Amino acid sequence: xxxxxxxxxxxxxxxxxxxxxxxxxxxxxxxxxxxxxxxxxxxxxxxxxxxxxxxxxxxxxxxxxxxxxxxxxxxxxxxxxxxxxxxxxxxxxxxxxxxxxxxxxxxxxxxxxxxxxxxxxxxxxxxxxxxxxxxxxxxxxxxxxxxxxxxxxxxxxxxxxxxxxxxxxxxxxxxxxxxxxxxxxxxxxxxxxxxxxxxxxxxxxxxxxxxxxxxxxxxxxxxxxxxxxxxxxxxxxxxxxxxxxxxxxxxxxxxxxxxxxxxxxxxxxxxxxxxxxxxxxxxxxxxxxxxxxxxxxxxxxxxxxxxxxxxxxxxxxxxxxxxx
Numbered sequence: 651x652x653x654x655x656x657x658x659x660x661x662x663x664x665x666x667x668x669x670x671x672x673x674x675x676x677x678x679x680x681x682x683x684x685x686x687x688x689x690x691x692x693x694x695x696x697x698x699x700x701x702x703x704x705x706x707x708x709x710x711x712x713x714x715x716x717x718x719x720x721x722x723x724x725x726x727x728x729x730x731x732x733x734x735x736x737x738x739x740x741x742x743x744x745x746x747x748x749x750x751x752x753x754x755x756x757x758x759x760x761x762x763x764x765x766x767x768x769x770x771x772x773x774x775x776x777x778x779x780x781x782x783x784x785x786x787x788x789x790x791x792x793x794x795x796x797x798x799x800x801x802x803x804x805x806x807x808x809x810x811x812x813x814x815x816x817x818x819x820x821x822x823x824x825x826x827x828x829x830x831x832x833x834x835x836x837x838x839x840x841x842x843x844x845x846x847x848x849x850x851x852x853x854x855x856x857x858x859x860x861x862x863x864x865x866x867x868x869x870x871x872x873x874x875x876x877x878x879x880x881x882x883x884x885x886x887x888x889x890x891x892x893x894x895x896x897x898x899x900x901x902x903x904x905x906x907x908x909x910x911x912x913x914x915x916x917x918x919x920x921x922x923x924x925x926x927x928x929x930x931x932x933x934x935x936x937x938x939x940x941x942x943x944x945x946x947x948x949x950x951x952x953x954x955x956x957x958x959x960x961x962x963x964x965x966x967x968x969x970x971x972x973x974x
Contacts, residue, residue, distance in 0.1 A: 655701075655830065657829055658698045658699070658701070658702065658829055662691075662695055662698055665690075665882075666687070666690060666691055666694065668878065669687065669690045670687050672875075673686050673687055681738075682737065684737075685737035685738055686738075686795070689734045689795070692730055693806055693807075696810050697810065697882070698829070700810070700827065701828055701956070702828075706817050706818060706821075709817075713819070714818060714819060714821060715761060715819070721754065724750075724754060724757060724811070727753060727807055727811060731746070731807065732746055734793070738793065740793045745790075745791065745792060749790060749792060749804070749807075752781075752790055752804075752808070755780050756777040756780040756781050756812075757819065759773055759777050760773060760815060760820055761819070765820060768823070768902045769899060769902035769903030770900055774820075774895075777815065777816075778895065778896065781808055781811070781812050781815075782891070784804075785804060790804040790808075791804065805883070806883070809887045809890065809891075812891065813827065813890060822894075822899070826894065826952070826954040826955045826957075827956065828954060831956060831960075834952070835957040836960065838951045838952050838957060839948050839952075839958070839961040840961075842945075842961050843944070843960075843961045843968075846941060847965065850940045850944075851937060851965070854933065854936065854937060854940075855933070855973075858933045860933045860934065860937065861973040863972070864973070867971075868970075868971070873971055876970050876971075880963055880970060881959075881963050884963075885959045885960075885963035886955075886956070886963075888919075888962065889945060889949070889955050889962055890959075892915060892918065892922070892942065892945075893915070893946055893949040893955050893958045894955040896918060896919075897946055897949065900914055900915055901915075908950065912943060912946045912950065913943070916939050916942035917939055917942075918942075919938060920935045920936065920937075920938040920939025920942055921935060922938075923935055941962070941965055945962050946958070948960075948961045
């Protein structure tokens with residue numbers, strides 16, 4: 651396990667150093683800076699450790715459907731948030747109570763009404779709704795992580811809890827959340843990025859004025875920060891949800907129709923980009939749907955959600971660097 655996942659520790663150290671240097675540039679007191687760094691180490695470690703298949707197998711053996719241990723894990727996340735909120739003078743009992751419900755409700759659904767099949771079940775739908783809708787609706791308002799534009803903790807903690815529930819408690823097979831990537835995985839990710847951008851994204855986005863070329867390029871520091879942020883707060887989280895969970899469950903239900911499953915999950919991904927229902931940007935929805943198709947192809951070809959996340963990261967990074 652150590653040999654196969656050697657990249658994880660260097661990544662955690664590298665990202666922690668980058669984040670620590672960044673925090674030092676912020677106008678925060680020493681206690682808040684230390685709290686932010688400790689929180690980051692905790693979150694990024696969970697993020698990567700849950701991507702070790704061997705560790706997931708051990709957790710399944712020890713935790714799966716054990717109510718006390720599952721809720722114990724929820725309590726650890728809840729305590730971590732409470733400690734951080736206290737250290738930055740942002741603690742509110744109301745936030746802790748709402749967050750506790752957010753953690754316990756989807757876990758309760760899986761523990762009480764265990765899915766009987768491998769494909770999409772009503773329990774899966776209820777868990778996805780319980781994890782997703784509160785975030786989209788802004789019902790949970792936790793303190794933001796001190797980074798550019800402030801990445802809200804509710805989304806990060808929701809992602810980690812969702813990974814744990816579907817990989818360990820459910821557990822869902824074939825998610826492909828692993829950092830054991832090979833050359834072919836990278837090749838497939840790059841290929842589908844190039845095809846989507848060259849033959850679909852640019853031909854649609856430019857004539858419709860969905861994108862424009864900025865008058866000036868971003869600085870190297872801004873680009874680097876954006877690339878890291880896109881990778882770990884957009885690309886990987888969205889691929890885990892839409893390909894690793896939603897597409898995976900639909901494809902298991904439609905085993906003989908893989909591309910129908912891909913079409914359905916791509917449309918769901920596209921529709922999730924309607925940020926303003928009263929005035930939706932349909933060009934954005936269409937582009938997101940097409941992008942979801944190519945992210946899904948990467949996922950199908952490699953069997954790894956992290957490979958799909960690379961395609962997603964390349965697309966969003968290309969947009970971020972060269973367009974606005």
